[in-house]
Amino acid sequence: MAELLLELFSEEIPARMQAQAAEDLKRLFIERLKSAGLAFDNAQSFATPRRLALVVDGLPVAQPDVREERKGPRADAPAQAIEGFLRSTGLTRDQLEERQTDKGAVLFAVIERKGRAVAEVIAEIVPEIVRSFPWPKSQRWGAGSLRWVRPLKSILCLFDGKVVPFAVDGIASTDTTRGHRFLSPEPFAVTGFADYRAKLRDARVILDAAERREMIAADAARLAAEAGLELIEDKGLLAEVAGLVEWPVALIGAFDPAFLEVPAEVLTATMRANQKYFSLRDAATGKLAPRFIVIANMETADKGAQIVAGNERVLRARLSDAKFFWDQDLQTRLEDHLPALDGVVFHAKLGSMGDKVRRIEALARELAPMVGADPDLAARAARLAKADLVSGVVGEFPEVQGVMGRYYALAQGEKGEVAQAIAEHYSPKGPDDLCPTAPVSVAVALADKIDTLVGFFSVNEKPTGSKDPFALRRAALGILRMINENALRLPLAAIFSGAAMGYGVSSADLVGELTDFIADRLKVYLRDLGIRHDLVSAVFALGEDDMLRLRNRAEALQKMVETDDGANLLAAYRRGSNIVRIEEQKDNRAYDGLVDPSLLEKPEEKTLHDRLKAVQDAVTQALAREDWIAAMSAVASLRAAIDAFFDKVTVNDADAKLRENRLNLLATFRATLSSVADFSRIEG
Numbered sequence: 001m002a003e004l005l006l007e008l009f010s011e012e013i014p015a016r017m018q019a020q021a022a023e024d025l026k027r028l029f030i031e032r033l034k035s036a037g038l039a040f041d042n043a044q045s046f047a048t049p050r051r052l053a054l055v056v057d058g059l060p061v062a063q064p065d066v067r068e069e070r071k072g073p074r075a076d077a078p079a080q081a082i083e084g085f086l087r088s089t090g091l092t093r094d095q096l097e098e099r100q101t102d103k104g105a106v107l108f109a110v111i112e113r114k115g116r117a118v119a120e121v122i123a124e125i126v127p128e129i130v131r132s133f134p135w136p137k138s139q140r141w142g143a144g145s146l147r148w149v150r151p152l153k154s155i156l157c158l159f160d161g162k163v164v165p166f167a168v169d170g171i172a173s174t175d176t177t178r179g180h181r182f183l184s185p186e187p188f189a190v191t192g193f194a195d196y197r198a199k200l201r202d203a204r205v206i207l208d209a210a211e212r213r214e215m216i217a218a219d220a221a222r223l224a225a226e227a228g229l230e231l232i233e234d235k236g237l238l239a240e241v242a243g244l245v246e247w248p249v250a251l252i253g254a255f256d257p258a259f260l261e262v263p264a265e266v267l268t269a270t271m272r273a274n275q276k277y278f279s280l281r282d283a284a285t286g287k288l289a290p291r292f293i294v295i296a297n298m299e300t301a302d303k304g305a306q307i308v309a310g311n312e313r314v315l316r317a318r319l320s321d322a323k324f325f326w327d328q329d330l331q332t333r334l335e336d337h338l339p340a341l342d343g344v345v346f347h348a349k350l351g352s353m354g355d356k357v358r359r360i361e362a363l364a365r366e367l368a369p370m371v372g373a374d375p376d377l378a379a380r381a382a383r384l385a386k387a388d389l390v391s392g393v394v395g396e397f398p399e400v401q402g403v404m405g406r407y408y409a410l411a412q413g414e415k416g417e418v419a420q421a422i423a424e425h426y427s428p429k430g431p432d433d434l435c436p437t438a439p440v441s442v443a444v445a446l447a448d449k450i451d452t453l454v455g456f457f458s459v460n461e462k463p464t465g466s467k468d469p470f471a472l473r474r475a476a477l478g479i480l481r482m483i484n485e486n487a488l489r490l491p492l493a494a495i496f497s498g499a500a501m502g503y504g505v506s507s508a509d510l511v512g513e514l515t516d517f518i519a520d521r522l523k524v525y526l527r528d529l530g531i532r533h534d535l536v537s538a539v540f541a542l543g544e545d546d547m548l549r550l551r552n553r554a555e556a557l558q559k560m561v562e563t564d565d566g567a568n569l570l571a572a573y574r575r576g577s578n579i580v581r582i583e584e585q586k587d588n589r590a591y592d593g594l595v596d597p598s599l600l601e602k603p604e605e606k607t608l609h610d611r612l613k614a615v616q617d618a619v620t621q622a623l624a625r626e627d628w629i630a631a632m633s634a635v636a637s638l639r640a641a642i643d644a645f646f647d648k649v650t651v652n653d654a655d656a657k658l659r660e661n662r663l664n665l666l667a668t669f670r671a672t673l674s675s676v677a678d679f680s681r682i683e684g
Contacts, residue, residue, distance in 0.1 A: 001041070002160035004056040004122060005193045007177055008130065011050065011150035015243025017136060018047035019209065021149070024134055025052050032125045037063055038118060046207045048246045050181070053207060055193040061160060063115030072096065075105035082107065119159045123166040126157060130168050144169040154178075161191055179203020180247050182298060204247040204299070212242040219250035220278050220293045227252060227291060230283040234272065241276050245297040251304040253277075253312045257290040259319045262326045263407050264288040269397040270322045275315055325392035333412050334387040334405065341386060347470075349459040350503070356451060357386050359502040364447040366498060371446070371488055373439035374417075381421035382444045384409060388422075402426050421445075428478045435478075435485045442482055446490075449475040454499040457514055458507075476521040483547045484525075492518060493545040515545050522547055531558055534683040541678035549626065556628035557677050565639040566632075572642040573679045576666040579651055583663055591660075593668035599661040604641075604648040611641040612668050619675055631676050642669060 006029075013021065026045035033040060033056070041058025072085040075098050086093060089109040097108045131146065138147040146152065146169035157164040157173040166173050176187045177196070184203035190196040197207050206212045217231075217238060224231040242248070259267060264287070271277035271292055278293040294311045296304055342354035350356070364382035368375040388394050388405035406423035410416075417440040424441040425448050427433055436445050452475050456462065463472050483490060496514045500506055519540045523533040531554050539553045560566040580591055600606045615634045622631035651662045673679050 001058045002061050002118070003158075003192055004054070004059055005156065005158045005190070005196055006054045006126065007154075007156035007196070008052045008152060009050060009154045009156070009177060010148060010152045013047065013049055013052070013149055013243075015049070015240045017149060018049070018052075018243045019239075021052055021133075021135070022047040022209075025054050025129070028129045028133075029054055029056065029125065032129070033059075036121050036125075037066070038121065047209060047243070048205060048207060048212075049244060050246065051177070053196075059118055059159070061119075062117050063121065065115045066111075066113040068111045068113075070109045070111065072107035072109060074103065075107055077107075085109070119162070119164050122157070122159055122164050126155070126164070126173070127166055127168045130155075156190070156196075158190070158192065179205050180297075183247060206246060206248070209239075209242050212245065212248055213238050216242060216245075216248045216250060216295055219248070220295070223250055223252045223293060224280050224291075227280070227289075228283075229280040229289050229291060231293065232268070232279045232281055234278060237272055237276065237278065241295045244276065245295055247297060247299070249296045249299055249304065251294050251296055251308050251311075252291060253294060253308045253315070254291050255312065255315050255319060259323060260288060260290060262319070262323050263400075263404070265400045265403045266322050266326060266393055266397065267319065269400050270318050271315065273397060273399070274318050275311065277311075277315070322393070322396070325396055329391045329393055329404070329408060330411055332391075334384045334408050334414075337387040337390045338383070340390040344389060347455070347459075347461075349461070350455045353386055353389065356455075357383060359499070360385070360444070360447040360451050362502060363451060363499055364443045367446055367490075367495070368439070368443045370490055371439050371442045371486070373443040377415060377417050377440045378421070378443040378447075380414070381418040381425070381440055382447055384414070384418065385422050385425045385444055385448070417441075428481050430474065431477070435481045437486060442486055442488070446479060446482055449479050450495060450499050451502065453479075453514060453517070454496055454510075455503055457517070458500060458503050458505050458510060462513075462517075472517075473521060476518050477525060479518065480522055480525050480547060484551060487548060489546055489548055491545060492547065518547065519550075522550065526551060526554065531555060532683075534681055535561070535677070538677040538679065538681040541681055552626070553628045553677070556632045557682075559629070560632035560636050561682065563636065565636040568643065569636055569639045569673075570679060570682060572639070572646065573670065573673050575646065576642070577670050577680065580663055580666050580670060583652070591663045591667040593664050593671050595664045595668060596661050599657055600665075601658065602649050604644040605662065605665060608638075608641045608645045608669070609665060611638055612665075612672055616672055616675075619672065623675070628676075635673055635676055638669070638672070 008025075022045040026043050030043055038059060040056050043054065043056045046053040070089060073081045082093070085107065086096075089111060091109055091111070095109070097110060098105050099108055130148075130152075133148070135149045138149050140147050141151045152168075152171060154177070155168060155171055155173045156175060156177050157166070158175055163175050164173055175189045175191075177190065177200070178185060178187050179200060180203055188199055188203065190199055200207050206215065221231045267288060268279045271279055275294070280289045280291045280293065281287060282289050292315065294308065296307050298307065300307065338354065338357070341357055342352045344353040346353045346356045361379050361382040365375045365379040367373075368378035385402070385405065388408060389401055391404060391408065393404050394401045402423050402425060406419045409419035409422050417438060420438055421441040421444045424436040424438070425444040427445060428435045436442050452470070453472055456470050456472055461470060468474075482488065493511050493515055496511045497506070500510055519536065523536045526536055527533055531551070535554045535557045536550065539550050539557060544550045544553070561570055584590055595609055597609065600609055615638055618634040619631050622628070622634060649662065651659065651666065653659045653662065
């Protein structure tokens with residue numbers, strides 16, 4: 001078995017594209033190997049700023065020989081049919097076999113193909129992949145026709161230790177590569193992957209992005225600890241910086257402590273977005289420290305002193321800009337920004353951001369009593385929540401929207417609850433984000449997300465398949481998290497209807513679509529908590545739009561169906577329901593459950609009738625006090641009676657009156673269970 005090593009060496013690949021490009025290279029190569037009938041043991045891909053690399057282990061040196069047998073027309077078929085078969089196989093008439101079958105003599109083609117050398121197959125695969133590589137953006141350079149993310153410089157391709165000969169747009173394959181652009185620029189030859197990886201390290205290139213991330217994190221944490229500080233974790237920045245350097249060297253710098261007057265979020269955003277610096281904090285106080293970590297791609301004789309000095313100068317200018325924006329913003333009250341929001345488009349079909357603010361202000365006031373918030377404070381927070389979007393700092397650093405609104409609100413003397421709600425109204429932004437718990441924050445965050453859902457659904461901009469350009473699934477999940485984590489009782493259908501009025505629309509279909517959408521998201525949310533999706537559907541089918549109550553009922557239902565009594569009761573429900581449904585179709589009528597006690601002849605049907613009456617009373621009382629466990633336990637207690645009924649009683653009796661009465665008894669059984677959940681939707 002042999003090894004394939006491929007390297008595509010180019011100018012710098014954008015960091016954001018590297019991981020996907022490495023995966024695409026591996027995927028495309030594996031697909032083509034499989035199409036060629038080539039098995040292998042393992043494939044790994046790598047990316048650095050200047051190269052994509054792939055190693056495939058356990059490849060054969062030649063394709064397996066292939067023998068294919070194809071059945072053709074009858075031997076006495078018209079000449080035109082036989083000629084068509086010959087063209088499809090590439091054979092001549094005398095190369096076909098004639099075999100006797102039950103339909104007479106039939107022609108067969110036996111096609112044998114000798115397996116090709118795998119090196120020849122690779123020589124075809126690589127140029128094809130390079131020319132069709134799915135870069136998000138690519139460019140063409142010089143007089144060539146090839147498009148690549150950045151100018152492609154060389155191709156290294158070795159199979160079984162030998163160069164696979166081919167060329168792409170004039171670039172011939174070789175066994176050579178280059179190391180670090182400045183520390184080891186001379187080309188060198190390699191013999192295989194182990195040699196390639198080791199020589200790259202000697203040439204100051206760490207091939208594996210995961211290893212570069214580990215080196216950066218460890219060195220940055222060490223430098224921070226040596227300075228008596230703590231590294232602020234930032235996985236996104238870590239991944240990005242690992243894509244900017246081939247030989248990471250961590251250095252520590254400082255900035256003027258006077259800049260700490262600016263909010264920490266602004267300083268860290270400046271350092272992160274513009275300079276790719278890691279921020280540090282005082283471990284004792286948790287406050288931002290006037291130091292930073294920069295990751296260089298160089299080793300220098302002065303141990304990075306000039307690099308640090310240059311970065312400190314650049315950062316000083318950046319922080320001066322940030323401080324200027326901050327000082328300017330403090331001179332304008334949030335209310336004074338509101339008119340400018342009328343010039344900011346929320347969505348072409350849904351009006352301006354000013355329109356959205358007016359809608360969520362009204363909706364937050366309406367929601368406030370339901371979540372235990374002061375309506376005036378909720379309305380005030382909603383009114384100011386988006387004002388920082390037109391501030392100088394947020395214009396420069398959009399990622400601090402909301403956060404800056406809180407600072408501005410506190411600076412102008414707003415109440416703490418209002419300022420907190422402004423900061424938190426975008427939350428939760430994802431499954432790992434903290435969920436608002438303060439009532440005013442919850443009211444505004446719910447209003448913002450509900451308005452977004454209603455608006456986009458009203459103009460038919462709904463998620464489709466994997467596409468969700470307006471993050472509506474995330475908004476729905478945020479609503480569900482706030483409901484569940486704050487134990488909120490919200491009539492969502494009525495709330496959606498009220499929110500739709502803010503857009504000047506009123507539609508029962510729209511409200512139904514929204515509640516269905518929320519219920520689908522609830523299934524996903526509860527699945528992660530161990531609750532089956534079919535049980536959520538069984539409860540939702542009853543018209544339940546209180547998501548907290550729906551969850552509690554689904555949990556109780558799951559506990560019941562997981563017991564022996566519950567499982568057997570479910571089977572009995574299906575049996576009884578099917579009998580009634582079939583007979584209703586035959587008789588062209590519905591059985592309404594009106595049972596005549598005088599026609600109950602057998603002890604088992606009398607017992608079932610009595611138990612149903614007792615259970616119906618118990619279920620009604622349990623549902624009224626929302627004791628879902630008691631309601632489920634009550635219906636589960638029917639198991640023995642219904643089992644005995646099916647064992648001893650013939651439903652389709654010859655006596656028409658007895659038959660009708662027993663079908664009504666089963667209809668009563670069906671209705672009793674359906675009062676707690678739609679058992680027809682339960683799987684298993």
